[in-house]
Amino acid sequence: MSLLEIEGLEVTFGQGEGRVAAVRGASFSLARGETHCIVGESGCGKSVTSLAIMGLLARGATRQAKRMEFDGRDISRLTEREMSRLRGHRIAMIFQEPMTSLNPAYTIGSQMAEVRTRHLGGTKQAALDRAAELLGRVGITAPGMRLGQFPHQLSGGLRQRVMIAMALMNDPELLIADEPTTALDVTIQAQILRLLAQLQAELGLGLLLITHDLGVVARVAHRVSVMYAGEVVENAATADLFAAPRHPYTRGLLECLPIPGKVAPGAPLGSIPGMVPKLTPGFTGCGFRSRCSLARAECAAPVALRGAPHLYRCVVDA
Amino acid sequence: MRRSGIWIGGAILTLVVLAGVFAPWIAPHDPYAQDLTRRLAVPFWMEGALPEHLLGTDQLGRDYLSRLIFGARVSLIIGAMVVVVSGAIGITLGVLGGFFGGRVDDVVLFLITCRLSIPVVLVALAVVGLLGSSTTLVVAVLGLLLWDRFAVVARATTMQVRNLDYVAAAWAAGSSTPRILISEVLPNIMTHLAVVGTLEMALAILLEAALSFLGLGVPPPLPSWGLMIAEGRDFMFFSAWVIWIPGIALFTLVLAINLLGDGLRDLFGAAPS
Amino acid sequence: MASFLLRRLILAACVALTVLTLAFTLTRLSGDLAISIAGPSATDADIAIIRTAYGLDRPLPEQFLAWVGRAAVGDFGESFFFKARVSSLIAERMPITLSLGLTGLGIALLVSIPLGILAAVREGSWVDRLVQLFAMIGQAMPSFWLGLIMMIFFGLQLGWLPVSGTGSWEHYVMPGTVLAFSAIPALTRLTRSGMIQALASDYIRTARAKGLSRFSILFKHALRNAALPVVSIASVQLGFMLGGSIVIETVFALHGVGFLAWESITKNDFPVVQAVVLVLAVIYVVLTLLADLFNAVLDPRLRG
Numbered sequence: 001m002s003l004l005e006i007e008g009l010e011v012t013f014g015q016g017e018g019r020v021a022a023v024r025g026a027s028f029s030l031a032r033g034e035t036h037c038i039v040g041e042s043g044c045g046k047s048v049t050s051l052a053i054m055g056l057l058a059r060g061a062t063r064q065a066k067r068m069e070f071d072g073r074d075i076s077r078l079t080e081r082e083m084s085r086l087r088g089h090r091i092a093m094i095f096q097e098p099m100t101s102l103n104p105a106y107t108i109g110s111q112m113a114e115v116r117t118r119h120l121g122g123t124k125q126a127a128l129d130r131a132a133e134l135l136g137r138v139g140i141t142a143p144g145m146r147l148g149q150f151p152h153q154l155s156g157g158l159r160q161r162v163m164i165a166m167a168l169m170n171d172p173e174l175l176i177a178d179e180p181t182t183a184l185d186v187t188i189q190a191q192i193l194r195l196l197a198q199l200q201a202e203l204g205l206g207l208l209l210i211t212h213d214l215g216v217v218a219r220v221a222h223r224v225s226v227m228y229a230g231e232v233v234e235n236a237a238t239a240d241l242f243a244a245p246r247h248p249y250t251r252g253l254l255e256c257l258p259i260p261g262k263v264a265p266g267a268p269l270g271s272i273p274g275m276v277p278k279l280t281p282g283f284t285g286c287g288f289r290s291r292c293s294l295a296r297a298e299c300a301a302p303v304a305l306r307g308a309p310h311l312y313r314c315v316v317d318a
Numbered sequence: 319m320r321r322s323g324i325w326i327g328g329a330i331l332t333l334v335v336l337a338g339v340f341a342p343w344i345a346p347h348d349p350y351a352q353d354l355t356r357r358l359a360v361p362f363w364m365e366g367a368l369p370e371h372l373l374g375t376d377q378l379g380r381d382y383l384s385r386l387i388f389g390a391r392v393s394l395i396i397g398a399m400v401v402v403v404s405g406a407i408g409i410t411l412g413v414l415g416g417f418f419g420g421r422v423d424d425v426v427l428f429l430i431t432c433r434l435s436i437p438v439v440l441v442a443l444a445v446v447g448l449l450g451s452s453t454t455l456v457v458a459v460l461g462l463l464l465w466d467r468f469a470v471v472a473r474a475t476t477m478q479v480r481n482l483d484y485v486a487a488a489w490a491a492g493s494s495t496p497r498i499l500i501s502e503v504l505p506n507i508m509t510h511l512a513v514v515g516t517l518e519m520a521l522a523i524l525l526e527a528a529l530s531f532l533g534l535g536v537p538p539p540l541p542s543w544g545l546m547i548a549e550g551r552d553f554m555f556f557s558a559w560v561i562w563i564p565g566i567a568l569f570t571l572v573l574a575i576n577l578l579g580d581g582l583r584d585l586f587g588a589a590p591s
Numbered sequence: 592m593a594s595f596l597l598r599r600l601i602l603a604a605c606v607a608l609t610v611l612t613l614a615f616t617l618t619r620l621s622g623d624l625a626i627s628i629a630g631p632s633a634t635d636a637d638i639a640i641i642r643t644a645y646g647l648d649r650p651l652p653e654q655f656l657a658w659v660g661r662a663a664v665g666d667f668g669e670s671f672f673f674k675a676r677v678s679s680l681i682a683e684r685m686p687i688t689l690s691l692g693l694t695g696l697g698i699a700l701l702v703s704i705p706l707g708i709l710a711a712v713r714e715g716s717w718v719d720r721l722v723q724l725f726a727m728i729g730q731a732m733p734s735f736w737l738g739l740i741m742m743i744f745f746g747l748q749l750g751w752l753p754v755s756g757t758g759s760w761e762h763y764v765m766p767g768t769v770l771a772f773s774a775i776p777a778l779t780r781l782t783r784s785g786m787i788q789a790l791a792s793d794y795i796r797t798a799r800a801k802g803l804s805r806f807s808i809l810f811k812h813a814l815r816n817a818a819l820p821v822v823s824i825a826s827v828q829l830g831f832m833l834g835g836s837i838v839i840e841t842v843f844a845l846h847g848v849g850f851l852a853w854e855s856i857t858k859n860d861f862p863v864v865q866a867v868v869l870v871l872a873v874i875y876v877v878l879t880l881l882a883d884l885f886n887a888v889l890d891p892r893l894r895g
Contacts, residue, residue, distance in 0.1 A: 054800060056796060056799055056800060080805075083802075084799075084802040084803070084804070084805075085802060086802065087799070087800055087801065087802035088800060088801035088802035088803070089802055092800070092801075093800040095793065095796065095797065095800075097793050100792065100793040100794065101793045101794055101796070101797045102794055102797065103794040103797070103798070103812050103815075103816070104794070104816065104890075104891065104892060105812075105815045105816050105889070105890070105891065106812075106815075114801070114803065114807070115801040115802070115803070118801070118802060118803055118804070118807075119802060150891040150892070152891065152892045163797070166801070428602070428605065428606075431602065431606050432606050432609045432610065434827075434875070435606050435607075435610055435830075435872045435875045435876050435879075436610060436613065436868070436872060437831075437833075437834025437835070437837075437868065437871045437872065437875070438834065438835075439834060439835055439837050439838060440834055440837050440849070440852055440867065440868055440871065441613075441617065441868060443837065443852075443853065443856050444617055444618075444852075444856050444864045444868065445617065447856035447857060447859070447864075448617070448618070448856075448859070448861075520730075520731065524731075524733055527733055527735075527736075528733065528734070528735055528838050531735045531736075531838075532735075532837075532838065532841060532853065533857075534856065534857075544733075544735075547733075547735070547736055547739070551739065554739055554742075554743060555743065555747055558743050561736065561739050561740070561743075562740075565733065565736040565739075565740065568733050568736065569731055569732060569733060569736070572730075572731040572733070573727065573728065573731035576727055576730055576731050577727065580727065
């Protein structure tokens with residue numbers, strides 16, 4: 001049984017005429033101890049998908065899903081109070097902006113400890129001990145001293161390590177990481193990514209990693225979902241996807257990548273012409289058809305995912 | 319709600335302005351004419367009201383409605399004049415500080431800090447008390463004391479405008495500093511200053527009423543609303559309407575100006591602070 | 592931190608000196624003080640005596656320096672009207688004004704912080720609009736008039752509260768409430784906007800992702816950050832309230848510093864007037880300094 005099972009997730013923002021669909025029927029599943037990447041360009045709905053799973057959508061957003069199960073339990077109908085018992089406890093999340101994601105008014109220790117005492121109870125001291133242990137585990141030196149420090153005293157890379165440690169306070173089964181390295185320096189990015197991969201393997205975490213970077217996908221993902229215009233257009237084991245991409249958009253994306261050995265130095269990289277369509281309420285069918293060289297009439301009708309286990313959402317046979 | 323704020327506020331303000339401008343033609347009686355046989359006549363909604371005195375009369379038998387209408391003049395003139403004086407001071411200081419920065423800005427900030435530490439009502443009362451009450455003096459004193467918000471907003475908005483591309487372009491094109499200030503900076507910060515203007519006008523009207531209420535504002539027998547409340551004070555426990563009427567007029571006018579200002583602020587976007 | 596404090600102290604001293612000069616100039620506006628002190632029935636000889644007695648015959652700069660020198664050690668001279676030391680007059684009346692100011696601030700905070708939080712949590716709803724309307728009404732309310740209306744209603748018609756004087760705590764309820772109205776609009780708006788900003792921040796999203804309770808999210812994580820500007824504005828507002836209490840003290844016949852100032856103004860008692868202006872200005876400066884200090888305690892980023 002998979003840890004997380006999402007089917008037909010839809011998220012819309014706004015109401016009436018101004019309504020915009022951010023996610024239109026995203027489906028994927030994530031097994032225990034698996035790293036699953038959702039990859040796509042900005043605005044494709046990948047971050048919204050992760051927030052929708054957590055129940056953290058902004059006010060004014062509506063969420064619907066055919067199926068949304070965590071550990072066999074339907075989480076689409078949980079109340080805010082029930083959901084808050086799962087969040088930070090069995091499902092944890094880290095964000096893109098380490099500089100602003102920690103509360104400036106409280107120490108690292110206090111912010112880490114409260115998530116433990118909130119869900120598992122116990123003394124504050126026990127929670128602080130656990131926090132110190134985890135800070136060490138995510139590669140922070142002198143964890144005892146860090147506990148007493150405030151966020152502004154830490155660099156961006158350190159803060160993201162703190163966020164990761166804080167997410168692990170209650171041994172979650174699922175960790176959602178929304179572009180955790182995007183806001184960091186390139187060298188730090190690699191360190192954080194390595195740390196995440198290492199922790200995932202050691203702790204047997206289910207890791208749902210949201211990224212726009214196919215390089216990241218190639219390095220850490222077991223399975224990958226490619227999102228475009230609010231839909232999952234392809235879902236496959238990482239190696240299969242890179243070896244034989246089936247959706248025209250995925251192929252376009254891979255052609256944009258400079259892969260040493262495959263692309264000769266100086267050779268022009270690919271690019272995808274056109275723009276992402278505006279997803280107003282009436283929009284149906286493949287979101288990529290206006291940019292696709294293979295587009296035909298039936299692309300305007302809803303396209304189903306097919307070809308298990310290497311799923312793709314295209315009317316053209318791969 | 320915001321848009322309706324502009325409309326409601328604007329409509330009330332327009333009405334009061336019209337009443338003030340056309341006071342001699344609208345007012346049913348001479349606001350200064352006393353009739354000691356008809357003192358404290360009650361307004362129309364109470365039993366025994368006199369038909370020729372719609373809002374009754376005051377303790378000297380003067381027609382209350384006429385005094386109220388002429389009182390609008392006092393409030394509006396003082397409010398507007400104070401905005402002109404304080405606006406001139408505050409905008410000049412703020413624009414200079416915001417545009418030149420450095421030492422100039424330090425001086426401006428210092429002046430603003432000094433101004434804020436001065437207790438406005440007390441100093442205004444003291445000056446009027448020492449020099450004798452007159453409308454000009456009230457305008458001068460309040461104008462000299464209420465420029466701080468103009469300066470703060472003008473300074474902040476000027477700093478923003480200064481860094482815009484077209485101002486830099488004007489510099490590069492060799493325009494002189496006063497020219498840039500007047501033709502590039504001022505027009506661009508005007509909307510924010512208009513909002514401050516409404517708020518300061520409301521404040522000035524309230525302060526004038528308070529000064530007049532304490533007997534150190536405009537001199538009697540001028541029909542200032544604050545003065546009317548002060549004069550009605552001795553009778554308020556038996557004839558409460560003598561303070562209700564001018565008080566509600568004052569409150570409504572100030573609320574209308576604030577509604578207008580608030581609506582304008584939402585329309586133009588908040589000023590940086 | 593130390594250099595920040597030092598800079599603030601120097602600034603405060605400069606401000607105090609400027610206000611000192613202003614307070615001095617203020618009382619010399621009316622021309623010959625000796626004539627106003629001596630009163631209408633005085634002869635030329637009387638005026639000459641008064642002029643020498645008060646040092647008014649000496650050049651202005653000399654008078655100024657002498658006054659500053661004495662004011663610096665808390666000696667503001669003697670009141671013409673009360674025939675008492677100005678410093679002891681002010682010291683005697685200050686407790687009443689401080690009680691009034693603190694009552695006003697207390698009521699203002701008790702009203703505006705919950706209202707601001709409520710409006711922020713329900714941003715855009717009718718509750719929010721109602722709170723904003725309330726703030727706007729408070730801003731347009733003439734304080735002296737509100738005082739009179741409350742007197743009629745609570746004092747006369749309901750008979751719940753004493754109409755004037757300072758005998759008991761009940762005497763401070765009405766004036767305190769009226770005074771609070773001058774600070775409620777600003778404090779409510781500030782709490783509201785601070786909370787809205789805090790609630791939209793990334794660290795609140797983190798707090799929600801941690802599954803914290805709604806109470807902890809609102810009152811521990813959001814309010815702590817929204818409170819920073821409220822604290823500094825609250826102390827500034829207290830300064831404004833002490834300055835503005837002159838109107839309310841007069842309305843309610845509370846014999847505090849404001850009432851003293853008003854009496855002195857009507858009696859041309861200039862040593863008292865300039866001393867009260869100075870004292871209130873210095874209190875304001877001290878309050879803003881305290882606000883900075885308090886902010887530094889609350890905001891770890893300022894501790895450096």
